[in-house]
Amino acid sequence: VTGTGMVAGGYRFVYTGTTVLRSGIASTGWAQVADKVERTVFVITGNRLRDGRVVYLRADHGWHPDFDSAEQIADPAARDARVAEAQRRDRLAVTGIYPVDVGLTSSGERVLSARERLRAAGESNVRKRLLGID
């Protein structure tokens, strides 16, 4: 199903990876309807202290701008522990650390809120195109 508007119970819009995200946002700005979310996992994110760029926590405790490289955490208790640990350990590297909900559909698509889709995409493609930035 594709669509642009109303959100019906349990159905959200989908982030399907960098390529689809970019083309989706550049063409219309309004993403596709996903299959029903079956379960939720979490990734940890924050902004790099020195320059503010969005980064995601990997399983090796490193931080990387690529959403796809983020560790997916299933257990809420592990999520909270990971956030607390990162806030302590990485306080001079990353600020504003928090967990993001990632819905998973039966087909394996990952579902993010509009806000988190845009954070993951970086500078919006509307602006990139207007400014001629690739």
Next chain:
Amino acid sequence: MYRYDEHDQRIVEERALQFRDQVRRRLEDELTEEEFRPLRLQNGLYLQLHAYMLRIAIPYGLLSSTQLRKLAEIARRYDRGYAHFTTRQNVQLNWPALVDVPDILDELASVQMHAIQTSGNCIRNITSDPLAGVARDELEDPRPYCEILRQWSTFHPEFAHLPRKFKIAVTGARADRAAIAIHDIGLHLVADERGEIGFEYFVGGGLGRTPILGERIRAFLPKRDLLAYTEAVLRTYNQLGRRDNKFKARIKILVKETGVEAFTRLVEEEFAKIDRDALALDDAEIERMKAHFAPKTYPALEDGTAAIERAKLGKDRELGRWLATNVLAHRVPGYAIVQLSTKSRDLPPGDVMSDQMDAVADLADRFGFGEIVVTHRQNLILPDVRITDLPAVHARLRELGLATPNLDRVTDIIACPGLDYCDLANARSIPIAQAVQDRFDDVDRVHDLGPVTLNISGCINACGHHHVGNIGILGIDKQGEEFYQVTLGGSAREDAALGKVLGRALSGDEVAGAIERVLTRYVALRDHDDETFLETLRRVGPSPFKEAMYAAHP
């Protein structure tokens, strides 16, 4: 324009130095993020969605060509080669690195600029009429009073921790181009029955979650009492404003909950206690400040109004249209006010590239007195262009992409940065602005629609002033997704009004079509060609527009 004295210069240089040390202490683990956050915010540095954002103050929107060139240089060197002009007549950099901000503040200080009090619960940048000093309908130039208030409020120890932020606007003209009705304090220079000039004093306006138009609490305040009375207002607010609830902390809520008469009484009681002589603005001080804004020496020229009128109807249709929409009458014969539109299909509203800034600074030097004004509608103004130079200025602005003939037309869109940038936003503003631009790509049609303001905010905080757009668009969040509520009937002018929500929210790709249907209905309903959208709406009411907006897609 006002030039810093040694005291001003020392303040901004010391502030930059202090922030350099604060950044060092944060990076070296001497300050926690919780300790550092209020320090960076006091210097206008936010952490947004993708990066830091630095908000730089432009007092009452006035820039020298030297300052604009410096902004271009900073944007090019430390950011991504563009800057965003805001509805507070300020400018924002969207990608500065924390480690570079101390250097940026040094650069700003070198041209008498800063980012002080562009954030936090303090008195923010004083805004004004962008046509101040050159408007034909001006009673008196408001900028000396803006500058007096700026100096009084900068680092005022009593008002550094107000219940919430506090915004003041001042206008000296008959028409309100400073949107004084939506400010915490709105000041209007007026003459009393004896011809003495003072201030009509409004308090309690604001947008956001609870939009309210300001109430008049003094019909006439003598100039000498400007600071004492404003101090009384701020003291009353500081003592009684709610600090328990952020959403009820603005002065508008205090005025509303107290009642305007009771609030006025409280202010007058406080005013009676204040040592007015200590805060009195005497004539010498006013004259001293006025000297900074003294009318320039305009070489005498022939009145060129007839030439403009001829050119409007001339063979060069593009020039004619630009003259009709983007050029305004100047108070001095032979001169004109040129408005530069930042609203085109090429860039988001309010964004100006570094190269454009440099070129505009050159134009200000070559075709004026080296001054540029930022408007609260996110455009720029060259205030003093000779009428005979207008074709040359138009040609250059056209090359620069700043000559779109759309001032006060539907594509002259106000838009906040929205969810493309802002950490508070619920929805994007820029793609909506772009979709409307695309939808109304026909210049003739835009002109036929006449004056209509379209304002977009990405959230209820209303930085895009959606409540006071003739058409307002508000981004909202529904289960994590972007939707848009449309309001009709707002105005930020002397007939200030708050728009009313038409109905259910629309998805992003429905908005431009809905706006088109509303305006098509307006054309069908208008009484005559000169009846504006707002006039028609006020005459016939919202029903036909609501019906048009929610009509099935053609």
